Amino acid sequence: MSLSESELPRTEDEWRVRLSPEEFRVLRQAGTERPWTGEYVETKTPGVYHCRACGAELFSSDTKFDSHCGWPSFDDALPGAVKEIPDNTLGMRRVEIRCARCDSHLGHVFHGEGFTPKDTRHCVNSVSIRLTPREG
Numbered sequence: 454m455s456l457s458e459s460e461l462p463r464t465e466d467e468w469r470v471r472l473s474p475e476e477f478r479v480l481r482q483a484g485t486e487r488p489w490t491g492e493y494v495e496t497k498t499p500g501v502y503h504c505r506a507c508g509a510e511l512f513s514s515d516t517k518f519d520s521h522c523g524w525p526s527f528d529d530a531l532p533g534a535v536k537e538i539p540d541n542t543l544g545m546r547r548v549e550i551r552c553a554r555c556d557s558h559l560g561h562v563f564h565g566e567g568f569t570p571k572d573t574r575h576c577v578n579s580v581s582i583r584l585t586p587r588e589g
Contacts, residue, residue: 455508461555472506479580480506480557483549488523491579496525500586502577507555511535511582512575520568524560524576528569535575537562550575557581 462468468481478484493502502512502525511534512527520526533553540549540561550559560577568574 455503455510456555461507468506476505476580479578483558484578485560486524486578486580491524493525493577493579493582493584494523495519496584498584498586500584502527502582502584504552504555504557504559505581505583506557507552508583509534509552509554511552511559512577514584514587518569520566520574520576522574522576525579525582526568527575527577528571528573530575535559535562550577 462471465481469477472480475486479486496517499514501510501514503510510531512530516527516529518526518528530550535550536553538549538551540547547561547563550562551557552559559581560575563574563576565572566574
């Protein structure tokens with residue numbers, strides 16, 4: 454369930470109370486979970502992936518694909534769901550993706566790898582998302 458605007462934490466201390474230590478490290482401190490350890494790396498269940506911090510809808514399972522990189526990968530986000538921010542940490546140029554609603558870190562987006570017709574890979578930490586399976 455998505456948090457209402459008034460329910461969104463306003464400070465990092467409020468987020469720390471709401472999230473587990475690992476969720477806080479990844480979502481609020483731009484951490485990364487170890488490859489191949491996330492619960493959604495190999496998931497094929499139809500549904501919608503939501504931001505684990507605020508509940509906003511982010512990705513449809515229809516856009517999930519096997520990139521064999523160790524993290525869940527999606528070739529597209531739902532319209533307006535994520536924002537892209539240049540990330541020059543770790544001595545490389547990347548593009549960070551964050552939840553457009555609560556500004557939580559999701560992972561990174563890569564273009565030009567040739568995995569899908571859209572030629573885009575949203576590489577997402579499992580701890581940043583939660584799957585709501587499609588009914589029926």
